Amino acid sequence: MARVFNFSAGPATLPEAVLKQAAEEMLDWHGSGQSVMEMSHRGKEFMSIAAQAEADLRELMAIPANYKVLLLQGGASLQFAMIPINLLRGKASADYVHTGEWAKKAIKEAKQYGQVNVAASSEDKSFTYAPAQETWKLDKDAAYVHYTANETIGGVEFHWVPQTGDVPLVCDMSSNILSRPVDVSKYGLIYAGAQKNIGPAGLTIVIVREDLIGQVLPKTPVMLDYKTHAENESMYNTPPTYGIYIAGLVFEWLKQQGGLAAMEKHNRDKAALLYAFLDQSRFFVSPVAKADRSLMNVPFTLKKAELDEEFLKGAKSRGMIQLKGHRSVGGMRASIYNAMPVEGVRALVDYMKEFEAKHG
Numbered sequence: 001m002a003r004v005f006n007f008s009a010g011p012a013t014l015p016e017a018v019l020k021q022a023a024e025e026m027l028d029w030h031g032s033g034q035s036v037m038e039m040s041h042r043g044k045e046f047m048s049i050a051a052q053a054e055a056d057l058r059e060l061m062a063i064p065a066n067y068k069v070l071l072l073q074g075g076a077s078l079q080f081a082m083i084p085i086n087l088l089r090g091k092a093s094a095d096y097v098h099t100g101e102w103a104k105k106a107i108k109e110a111k112q113y114g115q116v117n118v119a120a121s122s123e124d125k126s127f128t129y130a131p132a133q134e135t136w137k138l139d140k141d142a143a144y145v146h147y148t149a150n151e152t153i154g155g156v157e158f159h160w161v162p163q164t165g166d167v168p169l170v171c172d173m174s175s176n177i178l179s180r181p182v183d184v185s186k187y188g189l190i191y192a193g194a195q196k197n198i199g200p201a202g203l204t205i206v207i208v209r210e211d212l213i214g215q216v217l218p219k220t221p222v223m224l225d226y227k228t229h230a231e232n233e234s235m236y237n238t239p240p241t242y243g244i245y246i247a248g249l250v251f252e253w254l255k256q257q258g259g260l261a262a263m264e265k266h267n268r269d270k271a272a273l274l275y276a277f278l279d280q281s282r283f284f285v286s287p288v289a290k291a292d293r294s295l296m297n298v299p300f301t302l303k304k305a306e307l308d309e310e311f312l313k314g315a316k317s318r319g320m321i322q323l324k325g326h327r328s329v330g331g332m333r334a335s336i337y338n339a340m341p342v343e344g345v346r347a348l349v350d351y352m353k354e355f356e357a358k359h360g
């Protein structure tokens with residue numbers, strides 16, 4: 001059976017080597033006589049899997065010792081609530097940067113717990129750019145500043161780290177975590193659902209500076225308190241064990257590829273192929289400001305929108321799936337995360353050339 005090139009925004013394609021290893025280990029993990037799915041989360045086998053996954057993530061991202069790594073559930077969407085619940089810490093408001101669909105959801109949820117100051121927004125141009133830092137209206141008394149490093153739907157990525165002085169910087173990195181090196185020490189908290197660039201859906205990673213933990217709103221459920229998970233090594237209750245195992249295999253794979261600097265080069269090369277083609281095309285259009293184009297999610301439209309369906313059908317027949325754009329943007333979107341090989345992007349560009357020659 002031939003595997004397709006899967007351009008889905010998430011759940012997304014995984015490295016084939018990881019899937020093969022998981023298949024080999026499915027019935028009997030390392031001579032334990034059991035699948036990882038069947039293991040006690042408190043047994044020594046699974047404890048070693050989780051500890052190795054965390055150690056590898058810490059190494060890949062060079063996470064400083066004063067940060068906790070929490071392996072949670074509930075997706076990035078639950079973090080939209082957990083962040084204000086945990087980080088308001090008696091302050092009245094938080095600053096949010098509004099850059100699209102995901103920022104909008106984060107803002108909406110935060111409003112339930114405190115005052116939200118929208119410090120900057122790109123709504124004036126349909127969320128097609130990242131507002132420059134000079135335009136941000138930050139409040140020095142804000143509990144934190146929240147931004148979305150990569151808007152998965154709009155295809156807009158911050159290629160710089162905002163400066164917020166002493167106010168903790170909080171980042172939704174769901175769709176570009178591990179795509180390049182980041183200086184974790186510049187952040188108060190980083191969070192990401194696993195299903196874009198890490199592993200299977202069901203695991204959510206939170207990297208949080210220790211001093212920000214422990215001042216939740218009154219009556220917060222124990223499961224929504226970072227302290228619960230920090231004090232229990234993410235094993236207060238049953239963690240998403242199989243997701244953690246696969247994420248661990250992906251971290252190992254990333255190390256074998258040369259780590260995040262090598263990943264950045266790989267991702268830049270892939271994105272350059274696609275953007276270079278879009279820039280010279282008279283038929284396909286990229287809606288995003290050049291400086292803020294995402295290396296991970298590349299939306300584009302056809303000059304003749306009535307050909308969208310035909311484009312998708314032709315792609316599918318060539319083994320390329322999930323190219324339909326999000327309903328809020330229309331057109332197409334190619335998600336080209338870490339695990340998308342350069343051959344996938346080449347195949348897409350070749351097909352686009354052919355399609356343009358025929359219909360342009």
Ligand SMILES: *Cc1c(COP(=O)(O)O)cnc(C)c1O
Binds near residue numbers: 076077102193
């Ligand atoms: C997918 C995504 C989310 C939502 O993630 P869930 O895990 O489905 O809750 C939030 N933010 C960004 C940037 C995303 O890409």
